[in-house]
Amino acid sequence: MNAAIETRGLGKHYGRVAALADLSLRVETGEVFGFLGPNGAGKTTTIRLLLGLLRPGTGSASVLGRPVRPGSAGWRADIGYLPGELALWPELTGGETLDHLARLAHARSTRRAELLERLAFDPADLGRRVSTYSDGMKQKLGIVQALETEPRLLLLDEPTKGLDPLVQQSFYALLAEARIRGTTVFFSSHVLTEVERVCDRVAMLRAGRLVALESVEAMRRAQRRRVTIALAAGADAGPLARFGSVTTQSGGRVELLVAARDVPELVVHLATIGFTDVTIEAPSLEDAFLERYR
Amino acid sequence: MIGALLRRQWRHHRASLAWLAFGMLVFEFLVTKLAPETTRMQSLLEMLPPAVLDTFGAELRATLSPSGFLAFGWIHPFALLMLGVWVVRVGAGSLAGEIGHGTMDLLAARPGARGSLVGAAALALWGGLAVLCLAGWSGIALGLRMRVLDGAGAGDLVEVVATCWLLFAAAGGLTLAISATRRSGSSATSYAAGLLSASFALDYVARAWEPLAWARPLSIFSYYAPQQIAARGAAAADVLALGVVVVAGTALAFLAFQWRDL
Numbered sequence: 001m002n003a004a005i006e007t008r009g010l011g012k013h014y015g016r017v018a019a020l021a022d023l024s025l026r027v028e029t030g031e032v033f034g035f036l037g038p039n040g041a042g043k044t045t046t047i048r049l050l051l052g053l054l055r056p057g058t059g060s061a062s063v064l065g066r067p068v069r070p071g072s073a074g075w076r077a078d079i080g081y082l083p084g085e086l087a088l089w090p091e092l093t094g095g096e097t098l099d100h101l102a103r104l105a106h107a108r109s110t111r112r113a114e115l116l117e118r119l120a121f122d123p124a125d126l127g128r129r130v131s132t133y134s135d136g137m138k139q140k141l142g143i144v145q146a147l148e149t150e151p152r153l154l155l156l157d158e159p160t161k162g163l164d165p166l167v168q169q170s171f172y173a174l175l176a177e178a179r180i181r182g183t184t185v186f187f188s189s190h191v192l193t194e195v196e197r198v199c200d201r202v203a204m205l206r207a208g209r210l211v212a213l214e215s216v217e218a219m220r221r222a223q224r225r226r227v228t229i230a231l232a233a234g235a236d237a238g239p240l241a242r243f244g245s246v247t248t249q250s251g252g253r254v255e256l257l258v259a260a261r262d263v264p265e266l267v268v269h270l271a272t273i274g275f276t277d278v279t280i281e282a283p284s285l286e287d288a289f290l291e292r293y294r
Numbered sequence: 295m296i297g298a299l300l301r302r303q304w305r306h307h308r309a310s311l312a313w314l315a316f317g318m319l320v321f322e323f324l325v326t327k328l329a330p331e332t333t334r335m336q337s338l339l340e341m342l343p344p345a346v347l348d349t350f351g352a353e354l355r356a357t358l359s360p361s362g363f364l365a366f367g368w369i370h371p372f373a374l375l376m377l378g379v380w381v382v383r384v385g386a387g388s389l390a391g392e393i394g395h396g397t398m399d400l401l402a403a404r405p406g407a408r409g410s411l412v413g414a415a416a417l418a419l420w421g422g423l424a425v426l427c428l429a430g431w432s433g434i435a436l437g438l439r440m441r442v443l444d445g446a447g448a449g450d451l452v453e454v455v456a457t458c459w460l461l462f463a464a465a466g467g468l469t470l471a472i473s474a475t476r477r478s479g480s481s482a483t484s485y486a487a488g489l490l491s492a493s494f495a496l497d498y499v500a501r502a503w504e505p506l507a508w509a510r511p512l513s514i515f516s517y518y519a520p521q522q523i524a525a526r527g528a529a530a531a532d533v534l535a536l537g538v539v540v541v542a543g544t545a546l547a548f549l550a551f552q553w554r555d556l
């Protein structure tokens with residue numbers, strides 16, 4: 001499979017501060033790739049490096065098979081980009097903004113009406129100046145401009161910021177359709193549930209360094225299960241600690257984190273000591289995220 | 295790409311361009327109204343002591359001729375301010391302004407080369423300057439249709455106006471170079487306005503104060519003397535010097551913007 005994005009040792013320093021260090025990753029064509037990390041982890045810096053808005057301090061990147069060079073331009077023709085801090089020209093109307101950006105992309109909008117409808121954006125509002133728009137409307141306009149020319153690669157920096165839950169659902173559906181059409185999506189977000197729902201693989205950044213790069217499923221599988229046990233009267237909770245780490249214990253109720261491979265043995269042990277209830281929670285991406293950032 | 299960028303520039307600056315052009319037209323029109331009669335200028339000259347006339351006669355005759363007086367309208371602080379406002383507004387606002395506002399991300403992520411962003415800014419700046427200069431010249435032409443000044447025609451001022459355009463095109467090149475290296479429109483505006491003011495002040499002070507005379511060529515305003523241009527035509531060396539600044543400033547803007555982080 002061809003890589004839509006490939007970075008090798010990519011890094012960027014601002015003075016002594018490393019915004020991004022030694023990032024090597026490969027995003028396959030047609031993949032929906034999640035990019036996670038707390039504020040200042042280097043997500044936006046990575047996206048800006050991939051677009052050639054920043055010059056890398058170290059390493060290199062290629063996008064859609066072409067090396068990223070800030071001075072050159074042709075390789076950006078197939079990219080749709082939504083910035084994390086979307087700024088638009090206040091004196092232009094929504095329609096003029098979309099027309100202007102489509103002209104700059106040398107592309108014709110093929111899906112504007114459909115996208116506006118699905119994002120619950122009243123086409124009549126395109127005649128109003130952007131300065132009168134709410135944040136949510138601006139974000140919808142940003143999504144439309146990124147998607148309307150059907151690019152081969154979407155670079156989306158926190159795309160659901162400011163969208164209400166119903167519109168978020170429509171946006172996820174649009175991404176799912178884009179994936180079916182073979183579009184590659186590189187998606188940074190703080191919202192772990194949406195990444196879990198939408199993405200095939202995720203990378204996690206911490207202080208500019210890659211700390212995890214796996215499929216969402218593998219990350220979940222590798223994550224320890226949260227097991228909550230209500231012990232039978234007189235049962236001894238002490239031996240439970242050898243199956244994992246006990247997070248809370250009060251009365252006969254014990255909560256512990258257990259590696260997937262140890263769960264069957266724990267269940268057998270519980271049968272021998274007696275219990276009234278047991279809950280084994282499927283691990284979430286949020287658990288994985290929190291464990292890596294604590 | 296440049297066409298689309300120019301369209302946006304037009305949308306953004308058209309109102310201020312219209313007001314500045316109106317100001318230039320009215321101001322230069324008023325200059326033709328305020329110009330004294332030729333006979334009054336001659337009698338002023340005759341009142342001067344012979345020693346002064348021997349030394350400064352040619353320059354004074356150039357200044358106190360009708361076309362010299364009209365050319366004065368092109369070095370008057372009002373006209374310089376109108377043109378300077380345009381240069382700083384467009385030059386500083388186009389590159390640094392878009393970065394500071396956050397819209398540069400969307401522009402620079404499009405397929406066009408970064409150079410086209412600088413090119414569009416330069417074309418908008420120079421084109422707007424041409425409109426302002428044409429408006430000022432039209433003010434003179436209109437004024438001279440309503441009042442005959444002996445020996446003065448609007449055609450005599452074409453070279454003055456063209457050199458004035460070149461002077462501010464040079465100032466625009468320098469402003470674009472500043473804009474290409476700054477991160478906000480306000481910062482670029484401060485630096486560009488400071489540079490133009492310092493350049494103007496340097497020319498003024500270096501002319502009046504001998505110890506600083508050596509520094510005068512460092513000011514772009516030293517290559518622009520409208521009354522002398524009206525009398526004898528533009529000096530090739532001055533035109534060349536201003537042309538070099540236009541090219542160097544714009545080239546610097548292209549290079550700096552090409553390599554910088556956005």
